[in-house]
Amino acid sequence: MKFKKINALRGEVTIPGDKSISHRAVMLGAISEGTTRITNFLRGADCLSTIACFRKMGIDIEESPDQILVHGKGLHGLQAPADILDAGNSGTTTRLISGILAGQSFESTLTGDASIQKRPMKRIITPLTMMGADVESLSGDGCAPLRIRGSHLKGIDYHSPVASAQVKSCILLAGLYTDSVTSVTEPYVSRDHSERMLSSFGAALKTDGCTVSIQPEPRLMGQEVAVPGDISSAAYFIAAALLVPGSELLIKNVGINPTRDGILRICRRMGADITILNRREHGREPVADLLVKHSPLKGTVIEGAVIPTLIDELPILAVMAAFAEGSTVIRDAQELKVKESNRLDILVHHLSAMGADITGTEDGMVINGGRPLHGAVLESHLDHRIAMSFAVAGIAAQGETEILQADCVDISYPGFYRDLLKR
Ligand SMILES: O=C(O)C1=C[C@@H](OP(=O)(O)O)[C@@H](O)[C@H](O)C1
Ligand SMILES: C=C(OP(=O)(O)O)C(=O)O
Numbered sequence: 001m002k003f004k005k006i007n008a009l010r011g012e013v014t015i016p017g018d019k020s021i022s023h024r025a026v027m028l029g030a031i032s033e034g035t036t037r038i039t040n041f042l043r044g045a046d047c048l049s050t051i052a053c054f055r056k057m058g059i060d061i062e063e064s065p066d067q068i069l070v071h072g073k074g075l076h077g078l079q080a081p082a083d084i085l086d087a088g089n090s091g092t093t094t095r096l097i098s099g100i101l102a103g104q105s106f107e108s109t110l111t112g113d114a115s116i117q118k119r120p121m122k123r124i125i126t127p128l129t130m131m132g133a134d135v136e137s138l139s140g141d142g143c144a145p146l147r148i149r150g151s152h153l154k155g156i157d158y159h160s161p162v163a164s165a166q167v168k169s170c171i172l173l174a175g176l177y178t179d180s181v182t183s184v185t186e187p188y189v190s191r192d193h194s195e196r197m198l199s200s201f202g203a204a205l206k207t208d209g210c211t212v213s214i215q216p217e218p219r220l221m222g223q224e225v226a227v228p229g230d231i232s233s234a235a236y237f238i239a240a241a242l243l244v245p246g247s248e249l250l251i252k253n254v255g256i257n258p259t260r261d262g263i264l265r266i267c268r269r270m271g272a273d274i275t276i277l278n279r280r281e282h283g284r285e286p287v288a289d290l291l292v293k294h295s296p297l298k299g300t301v302i303e304g305a306v307i308p309t310l311i312d313e314l315p316i317l318a319v320m321a322a323f324a325e326g327s328t329v330i331r332d333a334q335e336l337k338v339k340e341s342n343r344l345d346i347l348v349h350h351l352s353a354m355g356a357d358i359t360g361t362e363d364g365m366v367i368n369g370g371r372p373l374h375g376a377v378l379e380s381h382l383d384h385r386i387a388m389s390f391a392v393a394g395i396a397a398q399g400e401t402e403i404l405q406a407d408c409v410d411i412s413y414p415g416f417y418r419d420l421l422k423r
Contacts, residue, residue, distance in 0.1 A: 003394025103177025
């Protein structure tokens with residue numbers, strides 16, 4: 001896929017549904033009683049992997065263009081899968097399902113693609129083992145495939161070394177199948193979609209700063225879930241409108257949960273003109289429309305507690321920083337090394353190839369922005385966020401940028417290139 005400078009982005013764009021919320025709606029629907037109706041479900045490959053896994057455990061899931069119906073079988077209604085569960089490219093599927101599988105009375109094996117088989121799973125194996133599950137990395141390296149022998153679990157009070165919503169959610173889901181309260185404390189607050197959705201399905205949770213506790217054995221009831229647009233997908237349009245002169249773009253129906261909105265806070269600090277319009281609630285999730293106008297940007301520091309609130313937006317923020325005046329420092333972002341690819345190394349490599357002044361550090365990078373960027377031929381490394389970030393770099397840089405294996409955007413945003421280039 002090739003990109004050149006484009007004309008100003010004007011008019012409106014509606015962003016597909018939130019990936020994190022779509023996964024959770026299927027999972028909670030499956031272990032609830034009655035039917036869960038999901039609208040604006042993200043039909044990206046990752047969320048389709050979650051659907052496929054639950055179908056293998058006997059859950060009837062009806063897909064039509066305007067809704068997904070999950071016919072739940074209650075907390076203890078899943079059946080042993082006849083076959084290996086395949087999470088594809090999805091870390092969220094792998095880690096969250098593991099929490100549910102740990103509480104079942106059957107054994108299951110869970111794997112995924114080559115990228116998933118390199119991502120760290122000890123972070124969930126450790127707490128699930130403390131809870132009494134038997135979880136084994138079959139390759140012996142702490143990664144998938146995982147063999148999970150579930151059982152009735154015991155509640156734990158776990159202090160996670162990483163701020164990770166996947167770890168937190170895995171433990172909270174396992175905490176549904178215990179004999180006492182389960183608590184998770186993380187160093188910084190990560191996205192809280194699981195907590196919000198578990199409460200609305202009927203679980204009893206308490207949040208106190210960085211600690212969340214859940215009571216076991218709730219009666220979960222199927223719900224209507226209207227999935228907001230994904231702020232992580234909106235991020236590419238925010239960046240494109242800020243970078244391309246003359247742009248004024250209304251991005252409609254974007255989830256602005258405060259545990260996900262770090263991109264907005266950092267963009268504003270960089271000098272971005274973004275107006276939040278029409279604030280409303282979709283179930284328990286805040287939603288708004290974003291009016292974004294082309295703005296000259298300046299560098300900033302991105303570190304600490306804001307990192308988990310924009311973890312998937314760091315690639316596009318690094319691209320924006322390369323176009324901004326002055327230097328941007330990103331710290332505390334070592335998690336970027338263990339996503340679908342090593343995003344830290346790839347950002348440094350690709351932005352350098354486009355002419356940026358960027359240096360990688362142990363836990364982030366330093367970008368001296370404002371140098372003119374030129375096109376380059378860049379590998380996506382089958383990482384959707386890398387492909388989308390450099391598509392945006394390509395429409396703002398001089399000359400032509402080519403992204404190889406660009407189809408991987410289907411993981412989180414099928415139709416991304418059409419939406420970006422249609423105007
Ligand atoms: O819980 C979730 O839905 C997610 C949590 C984040 O991962 P970590 O929990 O590993 O930080 C994020 O990067 C991922 O895209 C989705
Ligand atoms: C890291 C991501 O997702 P996951 O962990 O679910 O693969 C992402 O979407 O950027």
